Amino acid sequence: MxxxxxxxxxxxxxxxxxxxxxxxxxxxxxxxxxxxxxxxxxxxxxxxxxxxVKFCSICFNVSEDDLCRICRDPRRDQTVLCVVEEYKDVVAIERTREFRGRYHVLGGAISPIDGIGPEQLRVRELMVRLSDGTVTELILATDPNLEGEATATYLTRMLKDLDLTVTRLASGLPVGGDLEYADEVTLGRALAGRRSAQ
Known part of the structure; x- marks a missing residue:
């Protein structure tokens, strides 16, 4: 033009x-x-x-050094590991100021239609990190979409024989949302993941 x-x-x-x-x-x-x-x-x-800029040699977050600031921080809980798809997800979780553990960035999600399988992700590196027994809880914080769910399901199956608590981020209704505007999947997850009101 x-x-x-x-x-x-x-x-x-x-x-x-x-x-x-x-x-x-x-x-x-x-x-x-x-x-x-x-x-x-x-x-x-x-x-x-x-x-x-390069990737942290431990968690694969973006960093200007060999280790990112989170992996260098001795105050972070080494027993809790949060698995995310991309480094932008680390920033999103860090903004909450609720998580004090460490991260593992997979570098994407399983998507057969895009030719991305577990081999293209940093799953092998995750298994190496878990092999020493330091991590006792693994939080799967993949996106709540088809690819993220497939990735979480795959990882859950891979990790079932390890002495490890595997949790998934809760999903459901957003704060301030109206029930009438929620889609069926979101509302169904909110019902399935309900908790005590006390």
């Missing part, structure tokens, strides 16, 4: 997750109107993040 490098920029921005053609075009024209130092700063940060 546009000529040369402008179209190249729009095409590259459009490849980003959650950025459609219109958003890519808007961002491209914003960058064209921005001051050169601002654009250069963005370009420098993009290059620097690719050069410096």
């Amino acid at each position: 546009y000529e040369g490098v402008v179209q190249d920029l729009i095409d590259e921005l459009g490849r980003l997750p959650g950025v459609g053609p219109k958003s890519a075009q808007r961002i491209a024209f914003h960058l064209l109107q921005a001051e050169e130092p601002d654009v250069r700063r963005l370009a420098d940060v993009l290059i620097e993040v690719k050069a410096r």
Whole structure:
């Protein structure tokens, strides 16, 4: 639609997750109107993040060091391990300030339609972490969708012979939600996972 490098920029921005053609075009024209130092700063940060950021050698969270800040923190409970799909899930759980254990980032979820099986995830590394017996509880915090459920089910079966408490995040109705707007699956899980009112 546009000529040369402008179209190249729009095409590259459009490849980003959650950025459609219109958003890519808007961002491209914003960058064209921005001051050169601002654009250069963005370009420098993009290059620097690719050069410096790597994955933690223990939990596979993003880090600039060999170990992420969570794995370096001696105050974290080493007996509780929370398994998540992606590193962005670590941030979501950390924002609650409720979890004081450690994490294991799988790097995705089982999705046969996308060609992702257990072999493409960090399941083998998880089993190595569990082999020394330090972890006594494993929390499966995969997404409550088809892929996340398949991943949680697979891990539960793999871990059944270990002396380990395996729990799953509760799912159900959001705080402030109305029953009439809840879908059947969400409402069914809320009923199945009900707890004492006392």
